[in-house]
Amino acid sequence: MSGVSVKELEGLAGPATVEGPEWLEPVRRAAMERFARTGFPSAREEEWRFTPVTPIAQETWQPAWTREPVAAAVSREQIAPFVFGHEEWATLVFVNGEYTPELSTAAGLPDGVLVTSLGEALRNGDEVVRRHLTRYARPEDNPFAALNTALLRDGGFLHVAGGVELSAPLHLLFLTTADAAGTVTHPRNLVVVERNARAAVVESYVTLAPGARYWTNPVTEVVTGANSWVEHARIQRESESAYHVATTQVEVQRDGHYRSFSMAMGAALARHNLNVRLADQYSEALLYGLYITRGEQLADTHTVLYHDHPNCHSWEVYKGILDGRSRAVFSGKVVVQPEAQKTDAKQTNRNLVLSDHAKVDTKPQLEIFADDVKCTHGATVGRLDERARFYARSRGLPAEVADRLLTYAFAAEVVDEVAIAPVREELDRLVFERLGAL
Amino acid sequence: MLSINNLHASVDGKEILKGISLTVNPGEIHAIMGPNGSGKSTLAQVLAGHPAYHVTDGQVLFEGRDLLDMEPEERAQAGFFLAFQYPVELPGVTNAYFLRAAYNEIRKSRGEEELDSMDFLDLLEEKLKLVEWGPEIMQRAVNAGFSGGEKKRNEILQLAVLEPRLAVLDETDSGLDIDALRTVAAGVNKLRRPDNAFIVITHYQRLLNYIVPDRVHVLSDGKVVMSGGKELALELEAKGYEWVDAQAEALAQ
Numbered sequence: 132m133s134g135v136s137v138k139e140l141e142g143l144a145g146p147a148t149v150e151g152p153e154w155l156e157p158v159r160r161a162a163m164e165r166f167a168r169t170g171f172p173s174a175r176e177e178e179w180r181f182t183p184v185t186p187i188a189q190e191t192w193q194p195a196w197t198r199e200p201v202a203a204a205v206s207r208e209q210i211a212p213f214v215f216g217h218e219e220w221a222t223l224v225f226v227n228g229e230y231t232p233e234l235s236t237a238a239g240l241p242d243g244v245l246v247t248s249l250g251e252a253l254r255n256g257d258e259v260v261r262r263h264l265t266r267y268a269r270p271e272d273n274p275f276a277a278l279n280t281a282l283l284r285d286g287g288f289l290h291v292a293g294g295v296e297l298s299a300p301l302h303l304l305f306l307t308t309a310d311a312a313g314t315v316t317h318p319r320n321l322v323v324v325e326r327n328a329r330a331a332v333v334e335s336y337v338t339l340a341p342g343a344r345y346w347t348n349p350v351t352e353v354v355t356g357a358n359s360w361v362e363h364a365r366i367q368r369e370s371e372s373a374y375h376v377a378t379t380q381v382e383v384q385r386d387g388h389y390r391s392f393s394m395a396m397g398a399a400l401a402r403h404n405l406n407v408r409l410a411d412q413y414s415e416a417l418l419y420g421l422y423i424t425r426g427e428q429l430a431d432t433h434t435v436l437y438h439d440h441p442n443c444h445s446w447e448v449y450k451g452i453l454d455g456r457s458r459a460v461f462s463g464k465v466v467v468q469p470e471a472q473k474t475d476a477k478q479t480n481r482n483l484v485l486s487d488h489a490k491v492d493t494k495p496q497l498e499i500f501a502d503d504v505k506c507t508h509g510a511t512v513g514r515l516d517e518r519a520r521f522y523a524r525s526r527g528l529p530a531e532v533a534d535r536l537l538t539y540a541f542a543a544e545v546v547d548e549v550a551i552a553p554v555r556e557e558l559d560r561l562v563f564e565r566l567g568a569l
Numbered sequence: 570m571l572s573i574n575n576l577h578a579s580v581d582g583k584e585i586l587k588g589i590s591l592t593v594n595p596g597e598i599h600a601i602m603g604p605n606g607s608g609k610s611t612l613a614q615v616l617a618g619h620p621a622y623h624v625t626d627g628q629v630l631f632e633g634r635d636l637l638d639m640e641p642e643e644r645a646q647a648g649f650f651l652a653f654q655y656p657v658e659l660p661g662v663t664n665a666y667f668l669r670a671a672y673n674e675i676r677k678s679r680g681e682e683e684l685d686s687m688d689f690l691d692l693l694e695e696k697l698k699l700v701e702w703g704p705e706i707m708q709r710a711v712n713a714g715f716s717g718g719e720k721k722r723n724e725i726l727q728l729a730v731l732e733p734r735l736a737v738l739d740e741t742d743s744g745l746d747i748d749a750l751r752t753v754a755a756g757v758n759k760l761r762r763p764d765n766a767f768i769v770i771t772h773y774q775r776l777l778n779y780i781v782p783d784r785v786h787v788l789s790d791g792k793v794v795m796s797g798g799k800e801l802a803l804e805l806e807a808k809g810y811e812w813v814d815a816q817a818e819a820l821a822q
Contacts, residue, residue: 517620522657525617526671526727527645527678536670540661540710547661 151253154261162270162280169274178273181460181492182402182431187374192315192346195228196284201310203233205339210234213304213337215553221246222302223287228316230285243292244330246301249319250285259290264321267352268380273404276378279317279350286319286349289332293325293356300331300362300551305347307370309340318349324359326384331362331551336397338370344399346374353379355387357411362390362550366558369397371428378404385411392549393420393449394558395430396565402431409436409443419548420449421558423565424457424489431460436478438471438504445475450545451482452538452566453489464496467504474504482512483541485534539566570595570766571636571735576627578615584625585611587791593735596763600777600802601770603788604810609770610654612788613739617651618644632734645671646678648734652724652741659711664723667711668693668730675731696729699756717744725756732760737768742776754779774806789817 151159171188172179205226207218214222223246224234230248237246245252245259252260270277287303305318324330336347347369355361369375375398383389395401407416422430436445451459461480482491495508515537523533542562549555571593578586585608593599603609615622616629618641629636631649639647659667665686672692673683684692697704700722712720721741728736738757742750757767757780769780777785777799785802787795789810794817795801805813 516657518657519659521617521619521641522653522659523667523671524641525645525651525653526667526731527642527675528671529642529674530640532670532674533642536662536667537659540659542661544661 152256152261155253155264158265159281159283162277165270166274166277166281169277172274178433178462181458182400182429184376184400186400187346187376193313194282195311195314195316198227198310198314200229201227201308205231205234205306205308207234209339210304210306213306213335214302215333215557217299217553220299220302222304223248224304224306225285225318226306227308227311227314228285228305228318241295241297243295244297245288245290247288248285249283249288249321252288257288259323260288260321263323263352263354267354267382267408268350268378272406273378275348275376276350276404279319279348279378282317283319283350284317286321287334288320289322289324289330291324291328291330294327296328297330300333300554302333302335305336305349307338307340307343307345307347307373309343311338311340311345312343313345315346315348318347320349320351322351322353322361322363323356324354324361325356327358328356329360331364333364333366333551333554335366335368336375337366337368338373338397341370342372343370344372345370346376348376350378350380353381353389355381355383355389355414357384358386359384360388363392364549364551364554365391365393365403366554367393367395367397367401367403368561369401371397371399371426373398375401377402379406381405381407381416383407383409383414383416385413387411387414389415390417390550391419393418393432395420395422395432396424396561398430399427400429400431403433405432405434407434407436407445409438409440409445412440412442414440415444416446418445418447418449419545421542421545421562422449422451422459423542423562424451424459425454426457427455428457429460430457433460433462433464435464435466436476438465438467438474438476441470441472441474443471443474445477447478448545448548449480450542451480451491452485452542453482453491454485456486456488458490459492461491461493461510462496463494463508464498465506465508467497467499467501467506469500471501472503474501474506476504476506478508480510483538484512484514485538535566539563542566570632572630574628576612576615576629577625578611578622579625580611580622585622585791586615588627589788589791589793591786591793593766593768595734595766597784598761598767598769598780598782600782600785601768601788602772602774602785602802602805603813605772607788608791609788610739613651613654613737613770616649616737617641642674645731645733646675650728650731650733650736652721652728652736652738654739654743656712656720656724658713658715660713662711663708664711665693665707668707668727671727672730693730696726699729699759700726701752702726718746718749721745721753722749725753729756729760733765735766735768737770739770740772741769742771742773750776751779774802777802787813789813794820
């Protein structure tokens with residue numbers, strides 16, 4: 132799409148910009164100008180070759196905030212299925228993009244932990260936000276991130292001060308209702324875990340309207356401070372008619388440990404850009420993911436690991452299960468800079484295709500400019516193992532039970548890597564349920 | 570119990586079984602011996618219903634039913650069991666889950682009530698003793714990362730839990746050290762009953778010191794060329810498979 136004017140975008144940005152801090156305005160304006168110049172990416176661009184975004188670009192999306200607020204119509208009972216049985220966890224709930232304090236909880240947090248909506252933090256002139264917000268997810272990297280920056284209004288904000296441990300996870304819950312139909316939201320999250328601190332964050336995108344057509348365009352920035360430890364689970368269960376284009380931008384400082392699990396099972400078109408910069412020595416990133424698609428769904432994962440310094444370690448395992456006429460795209464880039472000697476990076480992408488009409492495009496890309504490194508990658512696309520099927524059937528399991536069991540097992544291997552136990556158990560249940568219905 | 574009549578089977582268009590006939594009665598143990606490539610494992614796979622093998626002629630009746638007309642899972646549900654020569658690894662599926670699923674599918678097919686996980690654990694405890702294993706093994710993925718000996722022992726554990734009427738042990742002794750061999754053999758002997766039967770396929774006589782067969786059959790080039798009592802195994806061990814080939818040739822002329 133071309134011909135978006137800055138003026139039009141300003142119109143979309145709405146009154147929140149007025150309340151935003153002064154420092155943000157030039158950033159926002161630059162992002163707007165950037166997007167106005169580039170427009171939506173075209174399929175001619177390598178990064179978007181397999182994921183045509185024309186269905187998003189051609190539609191007119193109304194900013195969700197211009198609609199009547201509906202948060203009051205959502206009850207605690209309605210969000211209960213999405214909180215992993217832990218409603219006592221600090222939870223920020225956003226209904227159709229709007230922060231909903233009545234459904235949120237942030238009680239009993241230790242000193243040094245701040246959990247609040249980003250909108251609130253911006254209005255309060257939070258210093259941490261000023262230092263970090265928009266520093267990592269750069270508008271020039273991706274038009275969708277530019278648009279998010281141009282139009283950001285709200286999202287979750289977590290700050291964990293140095294040496295502090297957040298014992299229970301923070302849950303950022305983005306919920307859509309039937310009123311979201313035809314709207315776009317640009318959730319913006321910021322997680323800053325300082326030196327020697329520890330935290331777990333769950334980011335969920337769920338819906339009460341399984342058939343609704345809307346667009347979610349989130350950006351999450353995560354700062355993993357020196358010698359800190361961050362667990363990040365991301366669960367995308369949007370309506371299967373919705374669009375979800377997300378960027379997660381992670382910075383890992385010296386001796387920092389970042390671990391993520393990304394589950395994608397919703398949306399008609401889902402794209403997740405996960406960019407992790409190992410920004411100093413001895414930092415580490417473990418990235419796990421699972422996408423399960425059916426019907427006409429498209430799930431696209433683009434990850435980039437930047438090894439900028441020596442002695443860093445990255446480990447990545449993504450798996451996919453595809454049925455129907457669905458498609459998956461996996462692009463895993465690992466960039467090892469000349470000074471990043473002793474890099475240890477391993478990447479695996481395995482896809483299980485259950486139908487003749489499903490399709491996977493998987494593309495590992497190693498860009499290695501250092502000579503003393505250990506980097507491997509592997510990608511597979513295949514059907515269920517016939518030997519395993521026969522073995523299971525020979526023990527009395529009917530063919531369809533055997534298939535379901537083996538498919539579940541394929542997923543379970545990576546779901547087992549979810550570090551937060553209640554989230555792991557819930558994902559396990561979701562996978563089981565979904566495979567029964569594939 | 571099992572009656573094989575003139576069984577011919579091929580894989581990839583190549584005939585491997587060239588007319589096998591064999592009858593097994595309840596309470597019996599039969600040993601099938603023969604050199605590599607004689608068709609021993611093919612026979613086992615055909616009986617289990619492996620889709621890669623095509624039966625071109627002959628019949629197999631199992632408990633009065635046409636075995637060859639049944640799906641692999643129906644054979645298991647009817648009480649047929651194959652202990653695989655190369656047990657398959659199932660990463661991500663725990664032994665406990667797999668065994669209970671198999672056990673309950675078989676019960677379900679017979680109109681019996683399924684066991685819940687607590688009751689199943691009780692049953693398992695007793696069966697684990699048979700193979701001298703602790704309960705830890707149940708939380709490991711089926712055969713994943715198991716040693717050769719552990720895989721074979723796991724086959725015997727499945728056999729013990731599923732309690733088939735007829736079990737075929739396909740070279741269960743290969744790759745086992747003497748202690749593991751004894752454990753496996755003792756397990757099988759304890760599972761012997763007047764109403765079940767075993768077919769033990771082996772290349773060597775060694776296993777038959779521990780599992781004593783009622784009948785021994787020697788396979789060569791897809792046919793049973795000799796049958797006899799347990800002493801045939803010893804004779805075979807002493808004289809080697811060349812002796813069988815000579816006998817087979819003599820027979821052919």
